[in-house]
Amino acid sequence: MKISNKLKSVGLKVTPQRRVVYEVMQKICHGSIDEIIGIVRSQNPDITISTIYRIMDSFCQAGLLSKFVGNNGKVIYDITVKEHHHIFTSGEEIIDIEDEWLSEIIREHVLLKIPENEAIDRISVYISTKNKENGKEKIDIDKRSSDSG
Amino acid sequence: MKISNKLKSVGLKVTPQRRVVYEVMQKICHGSIDEIIGIVRSQNPDITISTIYRIMDSFCQAGLLSKFVGNNGKVIYDITVKEHHHIFTSGEEIIDIEDEWLSEIIREHVLLKIPENEAIDRISVYISTKNKENGKEKIDIDKRSSDSG
DNA sequence: GTGTCTGCAAAGAATTTGCAAAGAC
DNA sequence: GTCTTTGCAAATTCTTTGCAGACAC
Numbered sequence: 423m424k425i426s427n428k429l430k431s432v433g434l435k436v437t438p439q440r441r442v443v444y445e446v447m448q449k450i451c452h453g454s455i456d457e458i459i460g461i462v463r464s465q466n467p468d469i470t471i472s473t474i475y476r477i478m479d480s481f482c483q484a485g486l487l488s489k490f491v492g493n494n495g496k497v498i499y500d501i502t503v504k505e506h507h508h509i510f511t512s513g514e515e516i517i518d519i520e521d522e523w524l525s526e527i528i529r530e531h532v533l534l535k536i537p538e539n540e541a542i543d544r545i546s547v548y549i550s551t552k553n554k555e556n557g558k559e560k561i562d563i564d565k566r567s568s569d570s571g
Numbered sequence: 572m573k574i575s576n577k578l579k580s581v582g583l584k585v586t587p588q589r590r591v592v593y594e595v596m597q598k599i600c601h602g603s604i605d606e607i608i609g610i611v612r613s614q615n616p617d618i619t620i621s622t623i624y625r626i627m628d629s630f631c632q633a634g635l636l637s638k639f640v641g642n643n644g645k646v647i648y649d650i651t652v653k654e655h656h657h658i659f660t661s662g663e664e665i666i667d668i669e670d671e672w673l674s675e676i677i678r679e680h681v682l683l684k685i686p687e688n689e690a691i692d693r694i695s696v697y698i699s700t701k702n703k704e705n706g707k708e709k710i711d712i713d714k715r716s717s718d719s720g
Numbered sequence: 721g722t723g724t725c726t727g728c729a730a731a732g733a734a735t736t737t738g739c740a741a742a743g744a745c
Numbered sequence: 746g747t748c749t750t751t752g753c754a755a756a757t758t759c760t761t762t763g764c765a766g767a768c769a770c
Binding site: 521540551 | 640644646656658660661664666668670672673676677680681684685686688689690691692693694695696697698699700701702703704
Binding site: 435436437438455456471472475476 | 744
């Protein structure tokens with residue numbers, strides 16, 4: 423779908439700034455606000471930071487984007503709206519897992535732990551991976567064998 | 572274990588401020604920095620915010636606490652250090668799921684999606700629940716006075 | 721007594737807001 | 746023409762930092 427139609431379809435007016443931001447999101451799929459600001463402004467330096475913040479908000483409100491909190495605690499905006507899971511690699515890459523069966527397995531597995539009057543709303547799985555090579559050399563940090571001196 | 576011994580066992584000096592913070596964490600198990608600041612200062616208003624930030628950091632570094640990013644994007648400090656999962660209820664309650672089998676099932680299930688040179692480091696499952704009753708909107712409680720339950 | 725921890729206040733970073741002009745429809 | 750969006754700069758919020766005195770050991 424053309425971007426302008428995509429925007430209109432969720433009730434948003436089409437502006438050049440919104441076009442650029444959505445184009446960038448289509449390209450990168452996931453990104454933190456810093457990354458998005460960087461890429462957007464590399465394409466159009468006239469777009470201000472506050473405008474980008476506002477656009478990200480309106481896109482999320484309109485259901486055009488979703489967001490979640492990444493490994494590092496930063497909010498990640500995501501072009502995929504439907505429920506899915508994520509792998510965070512050591513190279514800061516984010517891989518989507520769209521697997522309804524996985525959600526279903528988890529749902530069944532934890533059902534007994536849900537309070538009586540509550541129902542599962544959303545399940546998110548975050549998987550962090552590390553590099554195998556570096557993993558071999560991983561050392562226990564903070565291993566204090568004796569007092570300082 | 573006595574708090575002072577707990578602190579000493581990880582190489583931290585025992586101060587009144589650290590005692591209070593650890594006591595609070597033992598009581599609440601999970602909390603955001605705001606909540607922790609609030610409770611700590613209700614018990615001892617002389618403890619400053621910057622000190623509490625520094626104590627939370629040193630506790631995490633020492634392996635006394637873990638932290639993760641909650642539903643709302645805020646960092647949650649957690650008295651449980653070993654890998655586990657969480658349910659976030661509509662009432663802002665956080666329930667721990669310590670279930671190694673669940674982690675194992677997920678691990679096996681996603682193995683094929685992990686890049687060649689990467690290995691799974693950590694798996695976190697976040698489950699949000701909503702109130703069954705409040706499917707539509709919140710109801711005024713005093714419409715009919717009834718006993719709690 | 722020595723080295724670490726705390727309180728204070730200020731700095732720094734990240735995000736939001738008010739307002740007037742520009743722009744979309 | 747009307748209502749929304751944008752740019753700008755200031756405000757706000759959250760967290761960190763430097764330093765001097767207090768404190769733990």
